Amino acid sequence: MPQSPPLSSASSSSAVSASGSSPGRRRTSPPLHSTLLREDFDEVLESEVFVDVNKLRKYARHGIPDEIRGEVWKYLLGVEKPDRSNEFTQRRARFESYQEIDKENVEVSKRVRGEVNRYLMRTKKESFLNPHTAPAIFDIVICAYINCNNHVEYSPALVPACAPFVITMDNDCDVYSCFERLANVLHESSQEKNINKRVAQFLSYFRTLMPELYNYFEEEDLDVGEWASSWLRYLLSKELPTPSVLSLWDVYFAMPDYIEFHPFVCLAILKHLKDSLEDLEQSEIRSVLLRLPKMNIGRIVSQAHNIRSEIQARYNLSMSPRS
Template structure:
């Protein structure tokens, strides 16, 4: 089977699941989505994976209508924050041509303000633009982009309540030191805290090339606990760019870690599974020796 035939077959597998008349098989959808979702179906698949769209097809029309009505009622006003969002979107669009266009700017403003006005404990930060962007790109409607974005933000909030960011950074540093000791930056000029905090806090939304990010999130949304897997992906990325990093000066290293090059995501994800497997084995043997 050649590459085109494989792609057609893969697309057909997704379409079979999504076109089911009674019930969308979420388990099968998750298994397939871990290997990436065809771009033309990504929006629809993400809605199911994130629980925005229910698997029961008989409730589809009524739930779509209810979502749309709920979103229409939301407050999307705050002129000061709207100005800050527009400025950040303008910077973001220069880096991500997939989201160019004035019409997208207003969608960002509406979605982020609807979220902030519905969650008064959340403060605006520029990272919300990068976290929201994949949904605006892959979903057909502003309403669906909002509800998928909200699902991700809720999951992230829950995760950080259980494990603080400080703890996650400390755990990642340990993982980095054990997994890639030859690359571990002992040099004070490369502040591990700075880039690893952003990598862990924002699921690489700010650092990754956009096409890599949406591919990674296909796998994350298909997992039951993507946050536990995420540090291994971060480690895997460091392995991928290891040779390039070893040739760079300190200031260049920082730049590369905050603006990652194009990566082979299939390899990154496969290596992340290997790192996780090795870490579990190492922990088991250490526990056995105690």
């Protein structure tokens, strides 16, 4: 398969090593279903004429093998085009466009580096990123994005939102291209009028679906707006463990409406944690909601589909003449 145009040696090598695993990390043979899944993906990705993105979406809903996640995400996000007749030309144009971007921003860079260090400390047990090389990739990519989007203010949350791409992509050009696609969507959905509406709607669904837990949060004087806004703005990249984020985003990038679907995933997580949360006090609840445990994303997504159907049925019923 043709490769992306090479970056400069320094940039390329740092990007590759940023997500490298520890030399001592054990490698295990994948289970049979993973092998079969990889074969399905390979059949699509190795097509010489046209990459069937619809098939990639279908397969991605069940998870993407780690070693090809970056390649698949590029197609799902529209960074790579399905028509391969001009593949090299398109990649070269994207690379040259990226090279022209100003990647220096002293003020933002200092803040990015500090937040990346905190992120690496928080996730060091996961061993997904090389602490020596990853900070430079975050710095380059986020500064480039801010410089190209003057209407966007830097937020520490951009670091965990960028991390999955640093982990999965082979070079900083691809990291930037994918991160830019997602960041633009998140920025639009997080505009004040949009996020306020989304939080209000989410809390309405929460109160309807789980009134006991909602009331318990109120009794504990929990600032619902704090965690709900964070959950909704950045697709749980700040709160979920990295493996769960990667699995969840596999599903999201395969969907045309993942921003609209996301609140139902958040509700499914609350439902999953309901019993344990009701045994905790305010500070403990807050800690759990801001640092969620690892969970079975497949089950959460399945529950989210059920919740969406239930909510739609309830709201349709409430608007019917007989209600």
